[in-house]
Amino acid sequence: MAKLGFLGLGLMGYPMARNLLRAGHEVALWSNTTSKARQLASEEKGLFCDTPRQVAENADYIFLCVGNTGMASEVILASDGIIHGAKPGTVVADASTISPSQSRKIGQALKAKGVDFLDAPCTGSTPGATGGTLTFMIGGDQAVFERTKPFFEPMGKRLFYCGGPGMGLQAKLTQNLILSNILMAFNEGMVLATKGGVDPQLMLDILDASAAKSGLIAYKAPFVFRRDFTANFSTKWMHKDIGLMLDAGEELGVPLPLTSLTHQLFQTAIAAGHGDEDMCSTINVLEDLVGIQVKPQ
Numbered sequence: 001m002a003k004l005g006f007l008g009l010g011l012m013g014y015p016m017a018r019n020l021l022r023a024g025h026e027v028a029l030w031s032n033t034t035s036k037a038r039q040l041a042s043e044e045k046g047l048f049c050d051t052p053r054q055v056a057e058n059a060d061y062i063f064l065c066v067g068n069t070g071m072a073s074e075v076i077l078a079s080d081g082i083i084h085g086a087k088p089g090t091v092v093a094d095a096s097t098i099s100p101s102q103s104r105k106i107g108q109a110l111k112a113k114g115v116d117f118l119d120a121p122c123t124g125s126t127p128g129a130t131g132g133t134l135t136f137m138i139g140g141d142q143a144v145f146e147r148t149k150p151f152f153e154p155m156g157k158r159l160f161y162c163g164g165p166g167m168g169l170q171a172k173l174t175q176n177l178i179l180s181n182i183l184m185a186f187n188e189g190m191v192l193a194t195k196g197g198v199d200p201q202l203m204l205d206i207l208d209a210s211a212a213k214s215g216l217i218a219y220k221a222p223f224v225f226r227r228d229f230t231a232n233f234s235t236k237w238m239h240k241d242i243g244l245m246l247d248a249g250e251e252l253g254v255p256l257p258l259t260s261l262t263h264q265l266f267q268t269a270i271a272a273g274h275g276d277e278d279m280c281s282t283i284n285v286l287e288d289l290v291g292i293q294v295k296p297q
Contacts, residue, residue: 001025004151005059007052007075007082008096011231012122013065014097015129016155020063021046023154028058032071036089052076056085062092062153065122068240069098076106088114091148097121097173100166100248104112107140107165111284116144119165121172122156125232131159139168140187154289173248176241177259179216180279184262186217189284190224190294200225201296220280228282229274236275239266 001024006017009031012084021027021044028047041048049055052075056062062082066072072094076082082092092110094103094117107117120139128134134156138145145161152159162171193203204221207213223229242263249256267283269275287293 003060005055005062007055007064008066012124012129018044019132019154028055030055051080052082053080053085056082060090061148063095065095069102071099072096077109082185083113086115089118091144093118093120095120095122099244100169104165105171119168121169137162137168139166139170152158173245177245180242181258182214182216185264187286191286194292194294195290198296202296224280224283231278232274233279234276235269235279235282238279
């Protein structure tokens with residue numbers, strides 16, 4: 001079995017790292033929340049590490065899943081970061097959703113030390129991470145990806161190689177752009193239908209039988225109906241991703257007018273106290289404005 005590392009043990013990272021351990025690999029663990037790393041190391045016989053550098057010293061393939069671009073840069077490049085402990089030939093695969101341009105800079109810094117780098121953002125939210133059914137979008141050298149592929153497989157069932165550095169992130173941001181805008185359309189449509197007297201369950205059945213059918217809507221609607229906004233993918237993290245989409249649009253000269261409005265709607269939901277709830281909680285903002293709740297009669 002391989003010597004692996006995993007850094008960042010949040011809603012996604014904890015079950016991802018656990019799946020690597022349960023696949024029989026040795027896994028060195030670090031998290032900004034020390035108690036999570038100690039807990040997982042104890043429960044699944046992992047190696048607890050005090051710093052990212054210590055993880056790198058004990059691993060040949062290193063995965064991380066952290067919240068934003070700044071966190072990824074800190075974990076990899078800071079004085080106690082991965083870059084100072086990784087041996088030449090080590091592979092670092094970043095499953096975080098961060099800025100494509102900054103990810104390329106991180107990769108260049110690692111390459112100067114003889115360390116290979118993949119951007120490998122994933123989708124599937126917490127249930128996918130728990131079940132080992134995530135979808136990964138990978139950017140970087142294809143030969144490095146093929147060498148690392150067996151270690152992705154305990155965490156995900158679909159692996160898409162997207163091209164050179166940053167291309168996995170470009171694909172992930174595009175996917176989340178479409179998801180977040182579909183969610184806003186769902187919010188508006190269901191609030192309009194409910195306010196007009198159509199039962200939400202009937203409206204969902206109609207959507208599922210029409211060209212408007214959406215996997216996102218089919219999955220999220222039952223949570224909205226039972227008013228369960230426990231985070232699988234939080235409002236604040238999707239808001240962060242939408243900001244990255246807008247940055248990418250500016251860099252590439254692509255106008256994103258609808259996405260700009262969606263960004264503000266997510267900001268409104270955060271201001272209303274829904275930042276740590278699941279992103280489907282954004283429907284509360286529109287519901288509160290019109291005085292109804294979208295739930296079956």
